[in-house]
Amino acid sequence: MRTRADAAARRAGREPAAVRIVGAAKRQPSERVVAAVRAGLRDLGENYVQEAVAMRAALADALEPSLVTALTWHGIGHLQRNKARDALACFTWFHGVDSAALAAELSKRAERDVTVLLQVNLSRETTKSGVAEEDLPALLDAVRGLPHIRVAGLMTMPAPAENPETSRPVFARLRALAERHALVELSMGMSDDFELAIEEGATLVRIGTALFGTRGDAT
Numbered sequence: 001m002r003t004r005a006d007a008a009a010r011r012a013g014r015e016p017a018a019v020r021i022v023g024a025a026k027r028q029p030s031e032r033v034v035a036a037v038r039a040g041l042r043d044l045g046e047n048y049v050q051e052a053v054a055m056r057a058a059l060a061d062a063l064e065p066s067l068v069t070a071l072t073w074h075g076i077g078h079l080q081r082n083k084a085r086d087a088l089a090c091f092t093w094f095h096g097v098d099s100a101a102l103a104a105e106l107s108k109r110a111e112r113d114v115t116v117l118l119q120v121n122l123s124r125e126t127t128k129s130g131v132a133e134e135d136l137p138a139l140l141d142a143v144r145g146l147p148h149i150r151v152a153g154l155m156t157m158p159a160p161a162e163n164p165e166t167s168r169p170v171f172a173r174l175r176a177l178a179e180r181h182a183l184v185e186l187s188m189g190m191s192d193d194f195e196l197a198i199e200e201g202a203t204l205v206r207i208g209t210a211l212f213g214t215r216g217d218a219t
Contacts, residue, residue, distance in 0.1 A: 001211050002040070008198035019198050022074050024190070024208035026051060030058035032212045037063060042070055045095070045206055047077030052090040076187075076206050078129045081105045088114065095119070095155045095187045095206070098129045100142035103149055110148035117152060117187050117204075118143070120177065122170050123159040130156065133177065140181055153185025153203070154178050164193040171200035 006016035022043040025033045033044065033055065046052035052073065060068055075091035078098070084105040087094070091114070097103050098119040106114060118139055121130030131139050136154075143151050156174045158167035171188050178186055178201075189197025191210035198205060209215070 001207065004195060005198060005205065008195040012199040012201075014198070014201075018203055020204050021211070022076065022187075022204050022206045023211050024076060024206045025055055025212070026077075026208065027215050028208070028212045030055060030062065034059060034062045036211060037067055037071065041211075043072045043074060043204075045074040045076035046090070047075075049075075049083050049086045049090055053086075056090065074204075074206075085109045093117070095204075096129060097143070098131055098139075100139060103143040103146055107146040107149045113148050113150055115150045115152045115185075116143070117155040117185060119155045119157075120174060122156050122173055125159055128157055133173075136177065136181070151183070153183045153187065155187035157188075157190075158193070164196055167193045168196050168200060171197050171202065175201035 001021060005019050005021055009016040009019050020043050021041065022045045023036055023041050024045045026047045046055060072093065073091045074093040074095055075087055076095045078096050079087055079094065079102060081102055088109055094114060094116045096119045097116040103116060119130035120133060120136055121128050122133060143149060154174055154177060156170060158170040161167060174186060174188055185203045186201050187204040187206065189202045189205040191207050194205040194207055
């Protein structure tokens with residue numbers, strides 16, 4: 001996986017070290033996640049707080065303390081405001097902040113600095129979270145300057161497509177938005193299209209199946 005990510009970065013004339021692989025551990029057997037961490041994975045993502053709590057406990061039991069403390073935990077799913085306090089105990093990165101109210105709640109509850117990525121719904125799917133592109137400036141104005149909140153970049157999820165190339169223009173649009181607003185981090189790309197996302201500027205790719213295998217697969 002690292003080899004494929006590095007090759008995609010080099011094709012785009014980028015430094016491979018600028019791309020972080022976030023292992024989307026949701027509903028994966030902890031044994032697979034342990035193996036990935038032992039192989040060098042240092043960024044883990046979960047969609048739900050309760051699943052993060054369970055995975056953190058499993059890894060604490062299975063891994064050496066030095067590996068446990070080396071991990072960075074990412075909240076990669078939509079977060080409800082009433083889960084903010086519990087989420088802050090699990091994650092230091094939040095990839096799906098899509099409202100000023102959620103950012104304010106995280107700021108209010110946080111006792112340390114956290115990194116947030118603002119989710120933009122470029123595909124305008126009603127089933128996806130995220131602000132519309134034209135509403136991003138107002139959200140940025142509302143979130144920047146909140147205590148304990150570091151707005152580092154943007155996140156998006158393209159519409160599902162049989163051909164991964166369909167996602168490339170969406171990734172390019174997110175990169176242009178980030179550049180326009182002087183933001184550095186871009187969380188975009190998953191198992192089917194992460195190489196395209198890296199070619200278009202992703203700094204974080206959220207990979208589950210391609211990294212850990214199909215959930216429920218015993219192999």
